[in-house]
Amino acid sequence: MNSFVILCLDDEPSIVERLRQDLSPFSDLFDIVEADSIDDANDTLAFIEQQGQQAAMVICDNDLGADNGVDFLVQLDNHPVTKRARTVLLNDKPQIDVIMQAVNEGRLNYCLTKPWQREELHRVLIKELTTYVIKHPDEDWLKYSQLLDHRRILKAHIDRQMSSFRSGFIRHGDQLDDTTLASQVTDALHSFFQGNDEHKACRTYSEGHVLTHEGEANSFLWFITRGEVALYKKDEDGFKHEVVRVGSGNLIGGMSFVTDEASFSTGITLCQTDVIKLDRQLFTKVMNSQSELLPLFTNLLLRNFNRRLQGSIKTEMRLQQTLKSLDEAYQELIDKEKMAMLGQLVAGVAHELNNPVSAILRGSDTLKETICKLTDSQLNHDNQTQGNVILQRAMQSRPLSTSEARQRAKQLEATLGDRQTARKAVLMGLDDTDSIERWLLPQKHQLKTVVDEWEHYYQMGNFLRSINVCAHRIADLVKSLKSYARQDDENTHDVDLHEGLEDTLVIFENRLKRHHVTKEYAELPHIRCQPIALQQVWTNLIANALDAVIEPGEIRITTQFTPNSHQQSIDILVEDNGKGIPQAQQEKVFELNYTTKREGNFGLGIGLSVCQQIIHQHNGTIRIESEPETFTRMIVTLPVHQNYSSVQAAPDKAASYKSRSSQTDQDKTEPDQIRHSHKEML
The missing domain is CATH 2.60.120.10 (Jelly Rolls)
Known part of the structure; x- marks a missing residue:
């Protein structure tokens, strides 16, 4: 039996049962009793008095059939066990007149509207019961400190203890x-x-x-x-x-x-x-x-x-503030590093965009003239059909290099007897045996005129191909730049790491084309990570490699994964043949504000520090291997956190990236080759 009681008065059994459940956390220190009418409540109070207990809290419904709950609350001061009791009035809906009546009588501490929230009821009880308990100085307050408002109780306890020691001259x-x-x-x-x-x-x-x-x-x-x-x-x-x-x-x-x-x-x-x-x-x-x-x-x-x-x-407050400031500073540091790197990339990306845009504009102007010539063509039906074949072939095949075209034209010149016609026929792919016997020799008396007409078809196909290649080039650059520059997405995704590596390489294309780049991609499973954060890591590692090498340098990017290994993890290696880093400096490269950049190269000294923090957030590691004047190899190891069923999609991905890499090497010189071919045809 406890010293204090909580009385619940309501004529609905379901409400009483819910009150009992919601008040269960208080039952260890307060007896919970119920009544379904005012008469029943008065009998309960009489029993409480016989037990030597006090009513600490009365929770009463306003509508008790023919009775009024407020009237019962007003009469509480007349009963010895409820003189100091705290009160809560329950209402089906807010009734201002009822609430004001109870308030004016001084017997309402809180009003709850049905249905109430358990958390709100607990807050009310903690506050009101604490007020009640500390008004009983003979009670052991400390036993209530874990259930009620411990700060108020401890303060009251200390005040009471100090007050008890006052005597004589130290009153x-x-x-x-x-x-x-x-x-x-x-x-x-x-x-x-x-x-x-x-x-x-x-x-x-x-x-x-x-x-x-x-x-x-x-x-x-x-x-x-x-x-x-x-x-x-x-x-x-x-x-x-x-x-x-x-x-x-x-x-x-x-x-x-x-x-x-x-x-x-x-x-x-x-x-x-x-x-x-x-x-x-x-x-x-x-x-x-x-x-x-x-x-x-x-x-x-x-x-x-x-x-x-x-x-x-x-x-503690200063530490919390310091941690908050550090967190804000860290985020600001990442943003500064990203913007600093982005600033370096903008000029190169703008230059890289200029080439395909110029090629598209030049090709579109040429197409305007060529279309008019095609519509006025005097070729017969068969030669027009062959012209369409030449157009389709030009759209799909890669233009010949100058040396190869010259060599093949020299061989064909002996057959046709005209160097210029032979060179045009070679560029249009008409120097094979079948084409010579079927199209060139039978029309030898009018071959120059026919080839000149076919040249219009070739030019249209060639420039359509150029426009298509350049448009895809621009799309890749814009996609990669948008992916890098947008605000970090803190959500994690299942991704193929090759995608972020490829986007980063596209951004650096203007600088990378002056070096020899080797990519060795393994078949990787998708991993769950923050891809934009990792892309900042790849950006810093590739930028550092570019700053370290002297043109023409060598940069190698390798991914490794062994599915049956004991440690399920992926390694990403970025290696260059630059000046290297001495052993004494290798221990410092991850420190904040430390940079090994040569004079004239921009470096904040925060890139690798930020990279290390991002990798650690992914439960991975980053380490360095280097020999001065020989090489530097950065090795990022990331754990694989999910089932390897997703690996099945990886081989096609890896193969597509190898293909994309090869295609990129071809496409990046396309505008120059097209210009050169066009000059030779003229």
């Missing part, structure tokens, strides 16, 4: 300032030990004397009367840090002395320091012999604890 000791209170304690202790200090409690320590050891048991309480003591704590790495300094009037070892726990910190004197050292036996002897000293000392001890608590709270 208003809580109004004394710290200096006066410490002086009174010092005088009282010196008075006790004067001529009676066989325990040598009053001592003087030199600088550097250790009073308490962090983590070790402590059986003494030191009261500083003169001098200064610093308290130190060790961090996870074992380094000692000073946390606070205290002077005369302060206590050392108070918490561990009172609680019998290990010392929280190490206390060391900073100068010659006078102390009064008390063990538990001596402390008890002093306090029992001087009753006026106990409230003084208790007041001083509580103030020390309070200052330590406030200091801890302030430190």
